[in-house]
Amino acid sequence: MTQPFVLTRRRALQLGAVGPAVAASTALQAQPARAPLQIVGPWEIGGLAPANSGYVFTRMQITETLMEAGDDGTPLPGLAERWRVSADGLVWHFTLRSAARFHDGTPVTAAAVVRCLQAARVAPALLSLAPIRSLEADGSGVVVVRLASPHGGLPALLAHSSTMVLAPSSYGSGGEVKAVLGSGPYRVVSLAPPQQVEAAVFEGYDGARPAVERVRYLTVGRSETRALMAEGGQADLAYGLDPASLVRLRKRGRVRVDTVTLPRTAILKVNAGLPALKDRRVRQALSLCIDRAGIAKALLRDPELSATQLFPPTLKAWHDPTLPPLIHDPGSAARLLAEAGWRRAADGLRDASGRPLQLSLRTFPDRPELPVIASALQEQWRQAGIAVQVNVGNSGDIPLGHRDGSLQLGLAARNYCTVPDPTGTLMQDFTAAGGDWGAMGWRSDALVQALSELSRSTSSAERAAALRARVTAVLQAELPVIPVTWYRQQVAVSGRVTGVSLDPLERSYRLSAMRWSA
């Protein structure tokens, strides 16, 4: 029996979403077909769960998070067009954009958001770091977050891709994500994990309509292949290029190379609990032996990436240009080592009472430059009389070595803006007990207090700046982790597109701002 047609509110909304889609698709048919904008990068789509591959979908603007972030990490409206926090810092209200729609045409409701945030609280997702007492929907348009203690980093956590908001129809009966239906300006057209996702403009989006109609992301594991795809005109945006390919691309001039410094630093994690490394002078000597400029120039082909302090200039609030820079000074290093009791023995190695200064360094090849940097460090320290054995293993070996106490030195590339505000990451790294990717056998009460106060976000702007300055000064003086180089995102951009800008926080490809050149 045929059901009589009833124009419910939901149907009206669906028609409202479908109507423009039909009109636009008719208009599209009249246009000549243009190949989708092709992005290639090394990142795989390792499953549909937000914690696994959420970053792929947020970068492609398929999904949205409650909060967005400016280049410097400033909280900006996302799915929540405005927010407010109670005077005691314990209750946060996030008001959703009333016209926001999921890609299945249903409205974005507070209940749908709460469901996603509840799932995102399961460790190791970052939202589990917030002291959340409850998540509630206040009507259909307001999400209420109640905290056990004030946490100023909440907006930053709510900008992380693991908190991306999906339509209820994205979930299977067992709560697993079976499709990615977000609310962004692009919707998934085809998905072939772990390599490809293609997206097209979502006509029901409540914001400005993007000019680029279709976009395809392809995972390409080899950086040389990505560079050749850019050079051959097959890729419009090629991310993660290796230094050798960059030199070639720049020389040939077929594509433009855009760069942005990232809030990522290659760091040496030092086990300051060891007798040799407990002495601050030895840690400083290790740092003074490092020819950062040489490493940056020869290995990264970019002398400006020499890390003179932990935070790169991208992190304006944390980078302190007045700090005395970390320098290469083997003479001072030798003096400090001698003062600490480590004198050159007959074999050229430093020795204290029959104990040679021998250390082991663990690193991993997920970032191909790390093992090479490790070899350079090994040689620079050898010249200073410090014998270091390099072990290239898995990324997990460093946190594991932290846990069982076996780590001596670890070389890693640490992203201080996993969420836009570095405070949370720093609190993980430099708590009193140390952190998996941060301090080991070292603590500073002044630093812990400063970070703790910063995280409550109740301080004035001046006070917050003073606290950040204290943190950077302590880290620069004590060197519980030793900065080596900063990182730069290098992207080959084809002449087919204009309006390309790179996100230093690596949260978005900013597709909706791009235009075809002709």
Add this chain to the structure above:
Amino acid sequence: MSGKRTAWGGILLRRAVQIVALGLLVGTVCFFMARSLPGDMATRIAAGRYGYDLVSNAAADAVRIELGLDRPLWLALLQWWGEIARLDLGTSLVTGNSVWSEVVHQLGATIDLAVASLAVAVVVGLPLGTWSGLHAGGCIDRLTLALAVVLRAVPPFLLAVLLMVLVAVRLGALPVAGDHHVGSVLLPALTLGLGLAAGLARVTRAAMREAAASPSFEFARTKGLSDRQALVRHGLRQAAAPVVAYLGVHAVFLVEGAVVVETLFAWPGIGHALVHAVFGRDVPMIQGAALCMGLLFVVFNLLVDAGCLALDPRRRRGEAA
């Protein structure tokens, strides 16, 4: 007829036994190898799932508890055997998807690539080998020999980069990588197929020379057939058996080469998947992918047996006797 049936039955039975033995052996060996790799499995899986930025001891502990990685080895192996008995390859530890669905998708891409590579080898190698065999010592024969030496000596990754630079970037004739453009398969197929074509041309040449010198070929000529007729009716069939056997054996070359070539060309095949599974310590994926690659070898061998049996009636009679 009954002899033919017996020969076929023998082949199928042998291969069926091989499949079961291979499944158990490959799966078990992969299990122990993956479990004995250095480093903590849980942290590696956590890195595969969440990226190394989010790897921490807490994340590793969550993974360890979720997947029961603290269970005794024998229990995990028994579980896998039980799943295999139910024809279930299990679930990927990294993506959470069914291994079967992932492997089917990836194996399909690898088979596409293998078939295209075989086609390249046959199209290039067979005519050159046949011509060289019939005109031994000629200009084409010498040129083919030189080409074969070079192509067999060049490792697949080098050939791949050369093809990418020359054909894709300089000439712009084909896509550099990926699998979504028309002609995407050609460069990876050429990379794998040219090496195989080189060997095939030499084997075909030798087989062709032997066939052309055989009494049956001579008899065909004396009974009044032209060179072309003798070649088509007698020579080609006689020469085909060793060529088919060679192709079967060297199908291994294709699958081995696929690991490198798929990674270089971003081809979503099983070789690529296997490498990633090893990095991610995804034991069920390693077992599933290795098992399917092993089965592929058995299937190739079955096809070779079938081809040889169809080409050589003496073998059917001999086995039936």
